[in-house]
Amino acid sequence: MNQIIINVDDFQTRAALLEDDKLTEFFIERSDEVKVTGNIYKGRVANVLPGMESAFLDIGLEKNAFLYVKDLREFEEMYLDGIENSDRPIEDLLNVGDEVVVQILKDPRGTKGARVTTHYTIPGKYLVLMPNNDYVAISQKIKNDKERKRLEELLKEIKPDNMGFIIRTAAEGKNELHFEREVEYLVKKWHDIERKISTSKPGDIIYRDNELVKTVLRDIFSSNIEELVIDNEKKYWEIIDYINAFSESSMKTKIKLYNENLPVFETYGVNSQLDKALKEVVWLDCGGYLVIQRTEALVSIDINTGKNTGRMNLEDTVFETNIEAAKEIPRQLRLRNMSGIIIIDFIDMKHEEDKLKVTEVLEEHLKKDRIKNNIIHFTDLGLIEMTRKRVGKPLSHYYQEECVHCNGTGKIKSKDSVINEVITEIKIVSDEKDISTVRLKISKELNGFFKGIYDEFIKVYLKSKGKFFKVEVDPLKDNYDYEILLEV
Template identity: 65%
Template structure:
């Protein structure tokens, strides 16, 4: 059973996709903090980098956007000099201060600004309009050649001159009526954007890629969904109106309004599953477990047998654990919205046919993922390499922040190291003639450790220089914190 649960309160809108009771995707939009993916901005060139074939664009955001020269070609052709298939270097196309309209491809991450492009796309439920690209592309998930030809013929007939379209998977089996209605809507959207370009100020948003609710209805809600439950009556009726305008009327019967007072995410066990998804360790039903760790460069996933001792033989136990892990890994990637380079270290298998079984299980589970992914077969080291397209923020972005003590490393200084820092700092005041008393305030743990290791030595050391050392516990200090007070 496939369900969509939407939870709306005064602070945020959250949506979750459940497959047989398990959460596989989460959508979050907080008040005043929407995603900027897909937004179109009017920007100004802040810097041109010939050596990197790119430019930085000021869009009024905290960090400048990053524009590759190949992502500039359509804008160059239509709005700058009209040269088709240009291969001019970026320094001949843009100068600092030039105005340019860009669309966000990837959200800002860490110290990096947003990746932007001028290959504009305006998405709908059945197609994505490419207003500056006269090309038709069809989703690879539509495999029937006859259906692909039918869709291509329809769009060749109805698409506006000079514009192109990406035909989405949801188009399969649909009639020309659906497409004509939507393409008119998307063309109108683009015409509104073009009217805004000249009068817009730098940093102004020319197009916003809709809310979480619209994205769910456009990209997820379809005939394979059994029900959509929403806890807000106003949004319930807006959803009905959207279905009336863009989708089949039979979908309306699947939309349900939740009226109870209890948190809808608690009722469907979503909050608990999100909490578990924030942990590095994921337990499998068989007793094995995954360890998922994120670094700046990649995501590493380690598979372990754990408590699974099996009932047949070691090889079969390993293969069964790896197959269950492969299915769970695909779910965790979607649930946590992990992206970029992903390295999976399955438990070692001797036989190539066993590796193939695990690989097929992973591919099958990932086929449900809406986000583009690419699996590279087992490497010589027995690892699976894969990539997953970056789209939006990872789940951890909304629920976690770096620890102020360890700064995200997961490791803090040892007690002994902190004590050595205290001793070093105390010694700096030895030659100060107007200081006769040094008081160290710290936690009970550090105080006891200090007395056990250095206190007698450093007290005598200071006494010979006519200075007094006192160490006291301060219950207001957190772990590894200390304060040094100086007196005459």
């Protein structure tokens, strides 16, 4: 059973996709962190970089946006008197101070500003409007050639001239009425945007992509979802209105308003699964486990047999663990929204047919992912390399922050190294003539290792320097924290 569970409060909106009670995808929108991908802004050129074939634009966000020349071509053709398929360099197209209307492709990340384009797209449930194109494209996930031809011919008959469309996966099996209704809606929305372009000023938002609930309805809610549960009455009626406009009336029977006392995420087991999705180790039903670690350059996934001792022989145990891992990894990537380069280290297999089967299972489960991904088969080192397009922020962004003790390394200094630091610092200050006492404030954890040998050593050492030594356990200090105080 596939379900969508939505929780709405004053601070955030969260949506969970459950497949057979397993949390598979998670979406979150917080009031203090507005999503900007898909928004259209009027920007002003802040800097042109010929060597990088790009420009920086001030669009009113904290960091300037980044525009490649190839993402400027449609704007050039439509608004800068350019010619089709122009190859003019960016310094011939833009000057500092020029105004350009852009759409955000990628959210700002770290020290990087947003990536923007002039290839505008306005998404609907079944179609995506490309206002400055004049062709029809079809989702590659629609495999049936007869259906692809039917959809293409149907849309070409009703689409306006000089406007293009992408037929989305959800359009499979839909009729002309669905398309007519959505074409009218999307074209009207684009005309509204065009009117705003002429009256807006740099930094203005000309078009804002749908907020989370409508995005989930547009991109996730389909005929294979048996139930959508939401705990907010106002949003419930907004969903009903949306379905009346874009979907079959039968879809309304799947919408349920949740009004129980227990939080909706507790009732459906979402919170407990979220906690597990933030851990590095993921246990498999067979007893094996994954170790998922993210670095600046890539995501690494290591598979281990763990508690799976097998029933037959080692090869069967390894194969069973790898097959289960191949099923679980795509779910974890979707749930954690991990992207970029991904390296999977399956347990070594001797037989090529086993490797092929594991790869096939991995590919089959990756097909469920709405986000584009690409697998490179087993390398000479026995690793699988794959990529996943970066869309939005990873789950960890919303629920984790850098540890103040380890600064993101996942490790802290050992007790032995900390004690060595303490001894070194005390030796340095022991030569100061104006002090009579050295006082060490120390955490309970560190004191357990310190007392006995080390405190006696320092006491004798300071006595030879004519100074006293005091050790004090500070309940406010944790881990291996300490503080050295000097008394006159």
